[in-house]
Amino acid sequence: MTDLTMTDSTQQPESDVEVVQAKDMQRARMLQSVNPPLVKHMYSADPSAHVFEGALYVYSSHDIETDAVFNDNGEHFAMRDYHVLSVPIVGEEAIDHGIALKVEDIPWVKQQLWAPDAAYRDGKYYLFFPAKDHSDIFRIGVAVSENPTGPFIANESPIEETFSIDPAVFEDQGEHYLYFGGIWGGQLQSWKNGSYTGADNYPKDDEPALTAKMARLNTDMSSLAEPVQDIIVLDEFGEPICAGDTERRYFEGPWVHKFNDKYYFSYSTGDTHKIVYAIGDSPYGPFNYKGVVLEPVLGWTTHHSIVQFQGKWYLFYHDSTLSEGQTHLRCVKMVELHHDENGHIKTIDVYK
Ligand code: FUB
Secondary structure, three states: OOOOOOOOOOOOOOOHHHHHHHHHHHHHHHHOOOOOOOOOOOOOEEEEEEEEOOEEEEEEEOOOOOOOOOOOOOOOOOOOEEEEEEOOOOOOOOEEEEEEEEHHHOOOEEEOOOOOEEEEEOOEEEEEEEEEEOOOOEEEEEEEEOOOOOOOEEOOOOOOOOOOOOOEEEEEOOEEEEEEOOOHHHOHHHEEOOEEOOOOOOOOOOOEOOOEEEEEEOOOOOOEOOOOEEEOEEOOOOOEOEOOOOOOOOOEEEEEEEEOOEEEEEEEOHHHOOEEEEEEOOOOOOEEEEEEEEOOOOOOOOOEEEEEEOOEEEEEEEEOOOOOOOOOOOEEEEEEEOEOOOOOEOOEOOOO
């Protein structure tokens, strides 16, 4: 791998923060050409890709500059609208279809439109999204359109019994399953028995980690058909991954895809900056941990989706190259993904 240490002696950083920023900026410049951003005229993040009627769409967050404080709660992710992208030709710049939904048009939302996803059912397209309500509690909402690119009309209230962030909807045999949840700023640690406690309750390092949540959706795509359940990820001994196992425990960004009749549950490890995956026999799991999908990218967050398009599998992800390393100003990208003969995903390191 290229040595990305800072070499420009004319720039003399004054503090530790400036040293880190200067290194990130130089690294970003060197990495600009690695998998180009799908769009460059705006910042984008958290790509959820889907093929609808043969066309490839990407539902992503729209990152913006902000005066908000930078903290572990992610207040610097102050996004206010969604744009839908489409990719007519892989390798070429994507089309931005404009604003699909914005904070001002969602009655229950105060701020922070984070990572969305989309689904299709019975002639309608549904945009699922997390946002803070007027009490600053993250909930999952849904909006509907007759067009995959919107505009979407939001329901009056969030989906009952949902909470936290990062919805991902997986369709299997006519059913749709909603996965969600994220710790730290995603508030998963503040929920107990379906109620928001407002307190940070994390398990001890040797206790099972907090899990992603899931439930089957009703055919109205706006309500849950069953109680919310935990998604259990098991280690090589068949035990749930523990909270102290930060290289493998669930942090945020769930995604499910199906390959050779197996269900693949993949997610971000957050503060260890990886996308990892586990395999199971049902959309409900349990899932057995298998390995790393994506090594860390430039920027703090990592977030992905996996989709098959025109016979090939692709990983959609984001990094901060377009902003030269600024954590909250990211850009979505795509790269081909391969399953080997055993169904294992070949680890991707986009900088090798
Ligand atoms: O974009 C805001 C948050 O950052 C997302 O919800 C997380 O998955 C992380 O990418």
